[in-house]
């Protein structure tokens with residue numbers, strides 16, 4: 141097992157030049173420690189700067205200011221042989237797999253070994269294929285593979301040179317949910333077996349929830365929150381973090397409510413449909429009885445589930461209550477550490 145290395149971004153900025161001379165500030169003073177041997181997710185909305193940040197970890201992009209280190213190597217300033225050595229040490233997988241269509245699975249996996257002039261390619265390819273579950277498919281061409289199998293080839297190829305770091309650029313975004321889960325499970329196994337550092341970018345909270353022990357939330361080129369996944373999502377301080385958290389539940393509104401719900405509050409009496417999200421110890425709080433008993437509110441449960449972020453509980457409840465009392469209920473729930481969001485109104 142290779143010794144894992146940390147990745148350190150120190151006040152990294154990136155300005156893309158533009159024709160108008162203004163420039164786009166894609167990253168704005170990012171400082172982030174990616175721990176060695178862990179799986180860290182960077183989550184953010186489209187255009188937040190995720191790809192730009194990730195691509196700095198193997199020198200595909202250079203910072204305008206600041207330092208990027210992988211272990212002891214200064215990636216942003218490396219060139220020539222030093223940069224090639226970093227690229228062998230930092231594998232990468234991609235959303236659209238980036239396989240060569242005219243090479244077989246074996247040929248694709250062998251490519252980095254051939255580039256590195258390794259003579260042990262054949263044996264190594266077999267070993268990697270077993271590791272990612274592609275036994276028996278070595279002679280197939282990419283067009284003959286499913287999306288999940290293609291990504292397994294991508295993973296095997298990224299691991300060919302024995303890197304200590306694996307970067308993942310939205311590697312499961314083009315896959316269906318079940319294939320996504322199996323590819324994420326593979327990444328998790330690889331992390332456990334090989335002990336390498338995995339840094340991934342995603343806009344999907346489900347990915348973070350399934351495999352990331354650590355997370356950083358990025359918004360407009362800045363890291364707004366970072367740390368252990370569970371801690372960050374137990375007490376989300378930033379609106380973007382909260383929106384990712386309330387967006388991940390698998391529970392859905394019953395159809396008879398969803399079909400009648402309006403975005404704005406109708407004239408006359410109506411019910412507010414509210415999502416209540418609770419993490420950690422609150423997951424088992426007697427929340428509804430508190431609303432009923434302490435505030436005298438009538439609350440109807442529409443749907444609910446206790447799910448998990450990593451090993452910890454994370455609950456979501458959809459409730460309906462008098463629209464005129466929704467503000468008061470929300471304030472009380474938030475005071476007890478829960479997150480609330482009015483989804484709409486039903487007359």
Ligand SMILES: Nc1ncnc2c1ncn2[C@@H]1O[C@H](COP(=O)(O)OP(=O)(O)OP(=O)(O)O)[C@@H](O)[C@H]1O
Pocket residue numbers: 156157164165166184185186187188189190191192193343
């Ligand atoms: N090569 C480039 N030239 C100019 N501007 C760029 C370039 N690459 C990215 N940008 C800009 O930098 C900002 C951050 O882009 P980036 O691709 O890093 O975001 P992202 O979070 O990965 O988005 P997405 O999820 O949509 O891929 C955006 O405003 C984008 O338009």
